[in-house]
Amino acid sequence: MGDLGQILVGGITTGSLYALFLLGVLIVFQVSKSINFAYGQVGMIAAFSAWFLYSEQGLPVPLALGVGVLLAVIVNSAIDYAAIRRIPEGRPGLDLVVTLGIFLLITAVMQQLIDANAHTFVSLGADSRAELGGVVVSLNDGIVVGLTVTIIVGAYLLLNRTSLGTSLRASAEDAGIAQAAGVNVRALRTATWAAAGVIAAIVAVLVASRLSVDAFYMTPFLIKAFIAGMIGGLDRFWLPLSVAVALGVYESLTVFILGASAGTPAVFLLIIVVLALVPKRFVNERNEVRA
Amino acid sequence: MTGATITRPRRSAQPPATGRGAGARRILTRVAVFAVIAAVPPLLFDDYWVFMSAQVLAFAVATLGLDILYGRTGQMSLAHASFMGVGAYTTYIVSSYGHGPAIQLGAVVVVALLAALVVAVPTLRLSGLRLALVTLAFGELLAWVIRETTDLTGGTQGASVDPIVIGTWDSSEPLHAYLIALVPAAIATLLAAHLGRTQLGRRMLAVRDTELAAESVGVAVARTKITAFLISAVYAGIAGWLYAAIVGFIAPPDFDLFASVYLFVAVVIGGAGTVLGAWLGAAYIVLVPELFTLAGQPNLYPIVGGALLAVVALLVPDGIVGLGRGLWRRVRGARGGQEGSR
Amino acid sequence: MSRTATHNTVAPAVRTEGLTVRYGAFQALSDVTVSLPAGQISGLIGPNGAGKTTLLNAISGFTSIAEGSVHVGHADLTALDARRRALAGVVRGFQTVRLLDRESVLTNVLIGTERLPQPSALAQFFGLPSQWRAGRRDTAAAAEVLDLLGLTGQAHRRVDELPFASRRLVEVARVLVSSPSVILLDEPAAGLDQEGRQELAAVLTRVHHNHPSTMVVVEHDVDLVKSLCSYVIALDSGAFLRDGTPAEVFGDRQVQLAYFGRAAGADA
Ligand SMILES: Nc1ncnc2c1ncn2[C@@H]1O[C@H](COP(=O)(O)OP(=O)(O)O)[C@@H](O)[C@H]1O
Ligand SMILES: [Mg+2]
Numbered sequence: 001m002g003d004l005g006q007i008l009v010g011g012i013t014t015g016s017l018y019a020l021f022l023l024g025v026l027i028v029f030q031v032s033k034s035i036n037f038a039y040g041q042v043g044m045i046a047a048f049s050a051w052f053l054y055s056e057q058g059l060p061v062p063l064a065l066g067v068g069v070l071l072a073v074i075v076n077s078a079i080d081y082a083a084i085r086r087i088p089e090g091r092p093g094l095d096l097v098v099t100l101g102i103f104l105l106i107t108a109v110m111q112q113l114i115d116a117n118a119h120t121f122v123s124l125g126a127d128s129r130a131e132l133g134g135v136v137v138s139l140n141d142g143i144v145v146g147l148t149v150t151i152i153v154g155a156y157l158l159l160n161r162t163s164l165g166t167s168l169r170a171s172a173e174d175a176g177i178a179q180a181a182g183v184n185v186r187a188l189r190t191a192t193w194a195a196a197g198v199i200a201a202i203v204a205v206l207v208a209s210r211l212s213v214d215a216f217y218m219t220p221f222l223i224k225a226f227i228a229g230m231i232g233g234l235d236r237f238w239l240p241l242s243v244a245v246a247l248g249v250y251e252s253l254t255v256f257i258l259g260a261s262a263g264t265p266a267v268f269l270l271i272i273v274v275l276a277l278v279p280k281r282f283v284n285e286r287n288e289v290r291a
Numbered sequence: 292m293t294g295a296t297i298t299r300p301r302r303s304a305q306p307p308a309t310g311r312g313a314g315a316r317r318i319l320t321r322v323a324v325f326a327v328i329a330a331v332p333p334l335l336f337d338d339y340w341v342f343m344s345a346q347v348l349a350f351a352v353a354t355l356g357l358d359i360l361y362g363r364t365g366q367m368s369l370a371h372a373s374f375m376g377v378g379a380y381t382t383y384i385v386s387s388y389g390h391g392p393a394i395q396l397g398a399v400v401v402v403a404l405l406a407a408l409v410v411a412v413p414t415l416r417l418s419g420l421r422l423a424l425v426t427l428a429f430g431e432l433l434a435w436v437i438r439e440t441t442d443l444t445g446g447t448q449g450a451s452v453d454p455i456v457i458g459t460w461d462s463s464e465p466l467h468a469y470l471i472a473l474v475p476a477a478i479a480t481l482l483a484a485h486l487g488r489t490q491l492g493r494r495m496l497a498v499r500d501t502e503l504a505a506e507s508v509g510v511a512v513a514r515t516k517i518t519a520f521l522i523s524a525v526y527a528g529i530a531g532w533l534y535a536a537i538v539g540f541i542a543p544p545d546f547d548l549f550a551s552v553y554l555f556v557a558v559v560i561g562g563a564g565t566v567l568g569a570w571l572g573a574a575y576i577v578l579v580p581e582l583f584t585l586a587g588q589p590n591l592y593p594i595v596g597g598a599l600l601a602v603v604a605l606l607v608p609d610g611i612v613g614l615g616r617g618l619w620r621r622v623r624g625a626r627g628g629q630e631g632s633r
Numbered sequence: 634m635s636r637t638a639t640h641n642t643v644a645p646a647v648r649t650e651g652l653t654v655r656y657g658a659f660q661a662l663s664d665v666t667v668s669l670p671a672g673q674i675s676g677l678i679g680p681n682g683a684g685k686t687t688l689l690n691a692i693s694g695f696t697s698i699a700e701g702s703v704h705v706g707h708a709d710l711t712a713l714d715a716r717r718r719a720l721a722g723v724v725r726g727f728q729t730v731r732l733l734d735r736e737s738v739l740t741n742v743l744i745g746t747e748r749l750p751q752p753s754a755l756a757q758f759f760g761l762p763s764q765w766r767a768g769r770r771d772t773a774a775a776a777e778v779l780d781l782l783g784l785t786g787q788a789h790r791r792v793d794e795l796p797f798a799s800r801r802l803v804e805v806a807r808v809l810v811s812s813p814s815v816i817l818l819d820e821p822a823a824g825l826d827q828e829g830r831q832e833l834a835a836v837l838t839r840v841h842h843n844h845p846s847t848m849v850v851v852e853h854d855v856d857l858v859k860s861l862c863s864y865v866i867a868l869d870s871g872a873f874l875r876d877g878t879p880a881e882v883f884g885d886r887q888v889q890l891a892y893f894g895r896a897a898g899a900d901a
Binding site: 488 | 693695714715716719720724725726727731732733734735736740743744745746747748751754757758759760764767768771807808811
């Protein structure tokens with residue numbers, strides 16, 4: 001029991017991080033209909049510069065983290081302002097190409113400004129552990145799962161129980177109609193990109209506290225979150241987020257059963273099989289184009 | 292560079308008005324320009340720059356393939372360099388069993404096709420975004436395979452690949468490498484240019500621009516995407532084969548996500564959807580990092596590459612070739628205006 | 634291409650039975666049963682939002698049908714997707730012009746030859762003789778249509794450089810190039826001036842004369858419908874209203890009420 005329980009705890013924690021990260025992807029996709037490939041790097045900026053500020057420049061850790069989050073918000077909003085909004089109509093897919101360039105740019109700049117090495121990050125409770133029923137749980141695990149649940153439930157309530165949420169869903173449905181109905185679509189859009197910046201920063205800091213920080217560490221993470229979104233559907237809410245958690249558990253289980261190196265091929269196999277078997281209707285975005 | 296052969300690849304068929312002779316003359320001109328430019332490195336360059344030119348040839352095969360997938364079909368692959376890696380590592384393994392270039396090439400084509408089928412068939416019946424993400428995962432998978440099979444592939448340390456030897460020619464000799472690579476590069480260019488004149492090529496354009504119109508005339512959208520992906524993977528595999536033979540040493544970073552992104556940068560900057568653009572992109576990808584290194588600023592290359600990709604994709608969607616064409620049209624327009632009185 | 638009118642023998646009749654199309658709770662077509670006579674040009678009329686485009690979508694396979702069926706000749710096409718229906722001879726143009734914007738007029742027309750037997754992808758890629766033969770055949774077909782529509786001079790222009798009226802004609806040319814047996818055109822004359830409309834009508838009549846087909850044209854202009862069509866179907870609010878000769882349909886009180894009562898009345 002102990003081993004399996006341990007695996008489950010690890011899987012759920014990782015899966016929670018995927019889910020929280022995916023939440024940021026979802027709200028941006030639903031309101032702006034675009035994918036930000038540089039999203040992981042936005043989070044990386046927060047964690048890596050926070051590390052730089054507290055460890056190399058001697059800033060207090062909370063202040064450094066605050067500055068990091070702020071930077072992520074600024075960069076994510078700037079990506080929307082300077083790039084995504086300028087994509088001409090009728091060029092689908094250009095968002096991916098443009099943000100791919102930004103992905104490369106951010107990576108290279110951060111490497112240039114700080115360095116290309118991996119550094120240990122403040123542990124944020126990763127080393128204060130407790131044993132619960134034969135399973136070792138760290139404070140960090142608790143923080144991760146707690147924050148994820150809080151933020152996701154908060155986002156759900158915000159979207160479904162408030163007038164702000166109604167406006168958001170209206171502009172996700174049809175920006176033109178929402179605009180005509182008096183919703184300030186532009187402001188909402190800016191707000192979602194800023195909020196997504198905060199989410200990316202939180203996830204990136206948590207991931208850094210569990211692993212380490214460098215200019216690249218968020219990319220595998222981004223891939224997993226995107227995969228979960230792809231399987232669950234980027235225009236839904238609970239399904240992709242659940243898939244994200246399940247993906248974390250699946251990964252831990254394959255590692256547990258097949259050994260440490262089995263994670264990557266297992267995830268690849270999973271997407272290929274899921275995409276090959278699941279009916280098209282189910283995995284495609286609901287984008288019926290009017291003929 | 293060498294791609295001046297095809298100045299208007301989008302003109303996909305003979306004009307009904309102009310005669311056959313004009314078309315044949317245009318093709319001959321392009322072949323002649325190609326030959327002249329291709330003759331420059333062996334005649335004028337020293338060994339080192341002949342070696343770089345040979346790499347341009349290898350990368351041109353890769354960018355031509357990516358251009359068929361992205362520039363013409365509008366599908367995004369983030370594993371194009373990984374497919375180069377598939378080709379390069381297949382070459383390494385096959386040649387380590389002592390097989391020559393013909394068997395290497397055959398194996399490269401077969402393995403690239405199989406890998407591409409696994410990625411493309413489940414993915415491409417769905418939206419384009421999914422292909423991008425699955426290719427991303429495929430890149431991870433390839434890195435994993437190489438890491439986990441050190442005995443076979445040399446693992447993260449990389450591996451030295453035997454040169455291609457054909458008679459007295461040996462690809463570890465820059466001049467020979469250049470001449471050996473010239474043949475596949477020329478064939479790849481010819482086929483890519485010819486593709487624009489076929490219904491297959493037009494299907495791709497239709498899938499890129501308007502799937503609805505494509506379906507309305509009977510185009511099989513998913514099959515067209517898969518065909519484009521298979522062609523691009525074979526191009527990448529052959530590029531990897533040439534790369535391995537020319538450079539003689541391969542390692543996982545040559546084929547990682549960043550390498551794929553650089554290939555993308557190359558195609559977009561050169562001018563997506565054009566053969567000439569793919570050649571310009573190949574020259575960019577080989578020569579520009581070299582220039583930055585010569586200038587003592589190697590770290591600037593990725594920064595410039597990222598910025599260029601974002602800016603060009605947003606502001607100059609047709610790349611250098613598009614800019615050139617616009618300029619050319621304006622020049623001709625000005626002249627036409629003067630002659631317009633007739 | 635000077636086959637004389639032998640219409641009804643080759644072109645099939647098109648029939649829908651109890652066609653219902655829903656978008657969420659909204660019913661865009663309700664139980665529509667119509668028959669388009671074989672080998673004739675039919676007009677499809679009705680006020681905006683009547684469901685004309687939806688009916689064309691349903692016939693050509695571009696929308697999913699909640700209930701009912703679509704028949705062409707003796708074949709039931711209901712289960713076929715849009716592509717298979719195109720290959721079976723049902724080709725449609727779009728109300729919002731859908732072209733390959735950065736490509737030439739010629740390329741845009743040539744894409745329409747997909748329905749003609751094309752060599753395998755490998756034969757095309759490697760330029761085998763079958764590819765050359767097919768290419769010559771397609772180019773000839775495109776040249777003929779371009780000539781018919783007066784686009785020959787523009788063959789090598791990029792379509793996004795053309796005025797809207799010419800773009801519409803390119804859309805029509807793409808449909809006509811493969812001489813389909815069922816042609817569905819969605820407001821092909823919209824945006825053309827009076828002269829252009831008459832020319833288009835003349836061209837469609839000529840095409841119809843040269844290549845037997847069952848043609849459906851969505852059109853608002855009464856005179857144009859009268860001069861072009863031998864049969865008219867009127868829809869209103871997603872329901873079938875009336876069919877018959879142009880004189881019968883336009884003379885119908887209900888049609889006048891639904892159609893002119895709103896469309897023409899609003900103009901006045
Ligand atoms: N894809 C769709 N989703 C939702 N509503 C649609 C869709 N297509 C058409 N409609 C609605 O169906 C009705 C009929 O539309 P349409 O067939 O385009 O009318 P027409 O062509 O006669 O002007 C309209 O009210 C339109 O808003
Ligand atoms: Mg309509």
